[in-house]
Amino acid sequence: MIIIKKKKLTKILNSLFILLIILFTFISIFNEASAHPSKKHKPMVCILEEDRTKGQKQACKTALFFHRLCKLDQDCAILELEKRKQELEDKEQEIQAKEDEIKELEDEIGGLADCGDIPFNHKASSSAKIYQKPSSNSKVVAEVKKGQELLFFAPAQKDSKWSYVKVKKDNSCADGYIKQKFVIKKESEDKVVKVGPKLIKITDPVLSDDEKLMIIDAEGTISVSGAIQDGKIDKIMINDEEEIINSDNSFSFVIFVPKSGTEVRIIGSKNDKKIKELIFKIKVGK
DSSP, rough: OOOHHHHHHHHHHHHHHHHHHHHHHHHHHHHHHHSSOOOOOOOOOOOOOOGGGGHHHHHHHHHHHOOOOHHHHHHHHHHHHHHHHHHHHHHHHHHHHHHHHHHHOOOOOOOOEESSOOOOOOOEOOEEEEEEESSSSSEEEEETTTOOOEEEEEEOSTTTEEEEEEEEETEEEEEEEEGGGGGEEOOSSSSOOOTTTTSSEESOOOOTSSSSSEEEEESEEEEEEEETTTTTOSSETTTTTTOOOOTSSSSEEEEEEEEOOOOEEEEEEEEEEEEEEEEEEEEEEO
16 A cells, blocks of 8 residues: 555656656746847947046056957947948949049040041941941941041951941041941042152151151051052052052051061052052151
8 A cells, every 4th residue: 555655656746847847948948038138239439538537547548558458449449440441431432433434434435536637538428327346236436427528447357348437526536337338439629649750659657768768756556648650550458458549549558566666568559460569667766
């Protein structure tokens, strides 16, 4: 009988123990959930040295003695860093805005250059647009009217339906591409350029007397003008590139001259037969 009562008592105690564990677990979870209620922290402020109390000054002086920063100095340092960081971000945004502005201006004046003393040998057959690239989807550099003068350079390499030209734009010149169908040769109102007994003559810049040397002031791209004797030559090749002979027998070409100088080879022919070859060097400086 006593043994049976002891067994019942043991079961009761075990049950109570399990209930206590469950109760304590529940209480623990509840306390953790409510232990840290949200609260609003005061905004960080920097109290300057002259605005601190005597006790605050002494506390910061003591912390500094142990090579540490007091709470007030920490707050001031953090706020100063945040201020500098914001100033840096503002400067970066300002610089980016300036770079964007410069890019827009470059795009707006893209291709502009001084016209120089260049004979415009072609004209527009009708109103048309000149583009930065040989594509109607690229940026428009300029718009031309019917009869407006053009300086024709060459057809585009990848698409011969486009021509690379120079056009007068306000007080400058713009380079770009125009559809080939809008480019026609201009009938010159000037008299035929006289070259005397020479078959090919360079008119600008001038050549040396022996026609073997041309001297320019500085390296860069230059425009060279010349003419051929009337009726003697119908095709002219300059450094293996065919150039247009205008109705007044003049021609022109553009070439880049480095500091080391360069060589120009001009071949004039008629009916595909070589008539005259002119070779000269271009040097920079005296």
